[in-house]
Amino acid sequence: MTAGSVAAGHPLTAEAAAEVLRAGGNAFDAVVAAFCAACVAEPVLASLGGGGFLLARQADRSPEVFDFFAQTPRTRRPVEETDFRPIMADFGDASQEFHIGLGAIATPGAVAGIFAIHSELCRLPIAELLAPASDMARQGVSMTPFQQGINRIIEPILRATPEALALFADPDHPDRLAPAGAQMRMPDLASALDALVTEGPQIFYRGEWAHRMTRDCAEGGGHLRLDDLAAYRVERRPALWCSYRGADVYTNPPPSQGGSLIGFTLALLEAVDLGALGRGRAAHIHALASAQELTQRLRRDASFDHADWAAALEPETLKQFRTMMQDAVSFTRGTTQISVADAEGNLASLTLSNGEGCGYVLPGTGIMVNNMLGEEDVNPHGFHRWPTDRRISSMMAPTLVALSDGTWVVTGSSGSNRIRSAILQVISNLVDLGLDLEPAVAAPRIHFEGGLLNLEPPVEAEICMQLARRWDNVKVWSQPSIFFGGAHTVMVDAQGRARGAGDPRRGGVALDISD
Incomplete structure (x- = not known):
């Protein structure tokens, strides 16, 4: 008999969930730990500056969705004042256009999602769930060939700003993207995870990080304001x-x-x-x-x-x-996708996205913020036409x-x-x-x-x-x-x-x- 199973996009993401299950956590503890670990091991695919959805089935209960996806800002600044530019991602046999810049940022829901899931479904302390990710970020993660391939696909985004390049650069050659096998340390992200344990989600939505991100948006061509962050709520359906x-x-x-x-x-x-x-x-x-x-x-x-x-x-x-x-x-x-089952019959399906990242890194945190307003498939009516203060519809x-x-x-x-x-x-x-x-x-x-x-x-x-x-x-x-x-x-x-x-x-x- 198994005590549970996890499937994820990186060995360390899966191991973070497995570690929590072995420690007596349930599927939801495990999925939160894996979520944070993915932000370290799969940093293009998962970020505290993005959002996602958890479909949770508590044993013998009806499945319920926790929607912590991105929200459109409450105000839309004029297009000519917006930092919004295209890049091409090269998949090899196909290419796809994405848009980045401060004007592509929608209100992030990832941090709110972590704490809402923890409050409602988890049994272990939040510090235990974030610890594997914090340790990984501080000690370093080996760049896998798959992750290096993703970085190559969206290299124009990772080179969009010096701060973005620094997150993904070769430690020995900071002007290049890291090769497979490079040891990637993320001390700022480790400190950010520790700060979340100490201060909770308010640091992101009302505190120091919120003020810095919205000030940078105001000065650099983004839509995000303090009231967007302060008003964000996780929806349950x-x-x-x-x-x-x-x-x-x-x-x-x-x-x-x-x-x-x-x-x-x-x-x-x-x-x-x-x-x-x-x-x-x-x-x-x-x-x-x-x-x-x-x-x-x-x-x-x-x-x-x-x-x-x-x-x-x-x-x-x-x-x-x-x-x-x-x-x-x-x-x-x-x-990225994380799927977890535990021995008690709890099931957790978590899908996360940062888009591809907008090139902006929240100073001092190692967090690349999303580019959801620059994603064609969530902007069906065209860019700069999104309805204000609306949960973005996702695939x-x-x-x-x-x-x-x-x-x-x-x-x-x-x-x-x-x-x-x-x-x-x-x-x-x-x-x-x-x-x-x-x-x-x-x-x-x-x-x-x-x-x-x-x-x-x-x-x-x-x-x-x-x-x-x-x-x-x-x-x-x-x-x-x-x-x-x-x-x-x-x-x-x-x-x-x-x-x-x-x-x-x-x-x-x-x-x-x-x-």
């Missing part, structure tokens, strides 16, 4: 529920879009016998791509009430799109699945617009195809967006030819890629045995903790 072939799926509800889009896509796929199509065959890919295409069509539909994504699951909407789905099938985006969708045999699946993903396609394919691999956990997470994925069908290898040449008859633009990637998300996943069977699978695309690690 019941999880969005849907059924898929006898499984109960719980995910992130509105105002975020990701969970409802996953539910809608799964509802479309339910009209197709995916298991009979042959995994990875042209018909199987057609079905997945068609469902994604129709989901994007709904998202772009001007007549649809985008403030209420749950309406996508209404019977009339589904009937209309399922008809289009059957017709279609007849043709032959810095985020992040921490998800729990209760299978018909009593097994629970804890999952979620990183990957910008690829989050929902990664999660739904993990679910489909488990439910439709009957794959075991590790192959369900590692199996090649597809993603349809902007008229382009992206395929992870391997893909047979004959299948590509068949797909080209239906899809105008088909791209087979040269190798598996972080582009397709990172769905670190844990599974707990009806007997309470837990095991995890890290997504190999994003350096995934799983640790199973024995009694």
Whole structure:
């Protein structure tokens, strides 16, 4: 029997959670410890200057979401006064534009989230939960090849300011990014974590850090003000529920879009016998791509009430799109995920994001702040047009699945617009195809967006030819890629045995903790 399991994007992130479970903490203690450790071990993907969502299931209770994602500022300064500029991130087989600068900062929720989760769900003192991250930051973390690869992708952001470069620079050559194997020490971040233990979240939202960050925004072209930080609150919501072939799926509800889009896509796929199509065959890919295409069509539909994504699951909407789905099938985006289960039946799915970071580092803390106002997928109406004082809608969708045999699946993903396609394919691999956990997470994925069908290898040449008859633009990637998300996943069977699978695309690690 296991005492729990954790799957995360870095060995040290996973080990921080495992250490807390061994010390008698529950899944929520473990996920908070892993959250803070990720800010040290995965500093591009997780930051105290960002935000995220926790989908928490206390044993024998209904799943609930803690929304501590970023909030738009209460006032919007004129565009011509704003520090807001584009950079290109190079994924190798594709590139993506992001925007950075002080004008890209939205009100961060990460620190508030840590303390809200601790207050409501945890049993160990906050000092014990932050200690692994503080120790790591002070002693240093070895740069992994995966993390070094991420740094290379967003190098323009890491070179945007001297302070940003200093966080990621080679200790022996401060004008260069650190190579794999370099020992990265973060003394300012260690001190910041210690200050949070002593002073609590008020240092970030009302105290010294708040005053410094908002003064820099006022002087340098940002929107953030003191009242934005002081007014920030973590929101708690019941999880969005849907059924898929006898499984109960719980995910992130509105105002975020990701969970409802996953539910809608799964509802479309339910009209197709995916298991009979042959995994990875042209018909199987057609079905997945068609469902994604129709989901994007709904998202772009001007007549649809985008403030209420749950309406996508209404019977009339589904009937209309399922008809289009059957017709279609007849043709032959810095985020990280932490999943934890404990021996008591508690489940925690935590998805974190800093965007890619805006280039601004809060002085004296080692905290790179988010660039959420510069993320295209959370600004669907265009940049500088965001509604003021509004929780930003996200594609992040921490998800729990209760299978018909009593097994629970804890999952979620990183990957910008690829989050929902990664999660739904993990679910489909488990439910439709009957794959075991590790192959369900590692199996090649597809993603349809902007008229382009992206395929992870391997893909047979004959299948590509068949797909080209239906899809105008088909791209087979040269190798598996972080582009397709990172769905670190844990599974707990009806007997309470837990095991995890890290997504190999994003350096995934799983640790199973024995009694």
